[in-house]
Amino acid sequence: MSNDIVTRMGDGERVQLSAEDIREDIRAGTADAAKRAGVPELTAEEQERLFDIVADPSRIVSVNPGEEVIVTDDGCTMSFYSGQDGGGVGVPLSRMQAVLTYERACGADTTSLGHSDYSYKPVKPIINFEANDYYNTSMMTTAPFFYGAQPNLGLYFQPDGPCPNAAELMPMGKIDEARRAQEEAAGHLTKDLVFVGRRLADVGLEGLNLDTSGSAGDADFMAALQAVAELKRKVPDLPILMGASGEFVLGMHGEVAYEGTRLAGLYPQDQVKVIETAGADIAGVAISTATTESLPYNLSRAVTFVKAASEASHIPVHANVGMGVCGIPMMEQPPIDSVTRVSKALVQLGKADGL
């Protein structure tokens, strides 16, 4: 009988690895994260605890009683009624029914509402519809109720938006033009984020989630930071969760800064600092999952990054644990054995305040 341990690859495939191989993957994963971000590797004791979590023979693992954290979401309630491309299970529920089901049947700590596109730009022309749905549902919910979407700077470039397409200009060597296009797009994005946030704030918005900030690079991240700061000036009591989109901010522009900090290349331990400076109440961090590496490798990397961010932050840090981030396999139906191992490790070793 084999003594190999059943685990997963980053694409979800079930594999059997020896204890030695798992320990080696954990060592390699933390070393890679530490080298990239310039943060400490996990200690030998932490690596051994991570091994115990990965190698636990149970199908499902969990934190110990008393160690639980807050679980926020990025449009989870949409997964009740949406289809495959939204990770949805296609149950014919209204948005309010989905929110209340998530709150009451699933016992979620917080709930949320979002537009099907899950970007802020498409919300602008239908803001009154969203405000109505938000207000009506907020009268029914007991748990904190966010409105969430992605800043998504990409929607502001031609042909979808008004600005010259930076991704087309750069290969032509038109770097200055590409930078100007991103700056112009960022200005539009900030205005839209503030517009939507303020209009929802008028109907009693309990919390705003700027999810996956920086997905189009550093100008996207900057626009989100500026929107957070502006919203906090105009609506100081509005709680804001700002989540990042990757383990480092892509330098698509390369030179934009926020309050003196150049944003390109920021790793999670520095991302949380600028998010805090902007005035957000909760910071989200996202670490990439490599599909060709094992769960122990990916999870070890994620724990190393998240632990450094948690230690650097003065505000709550929530680790993004959707498909393909923070060690969760990159697939449509992440296996529950891997999901719960990621969950437990990020709380116990990554010291996350939430997920």
Added chain:
Amino acid sequence: MGMHIAHIMASCMGGIRTSGDLVAWMQMTRKMRIHEAKAYVAEKLDVGIIDLTDEEIMREIRKDLGIGTVTSIAGGPKGIRAKCKIAELLDINIRSVALFKSQMGFPGS
């Protein structure tokens, strides 16, 4: 969908089944880290940290305080009525509650 439920089972405080919503409010409104938020809520409820995720204890507390229970008790406060009490209990500003009170003409709104 199953992924969210797996996280809830593995690491989540349990929302209105226990006190997860209360601790979440403290992270959102006071930027409290998880241990500080739990300690604050535990003090307000006069229970231990370990009790915050104990359904057997928290159910009775929630029922007695009228801050919403996960099973639906006819006539029991839920939604905005429960949140009015939660804002008072935790001494925080919940924006939907502030709007609701202003519309109802409550004293102090």
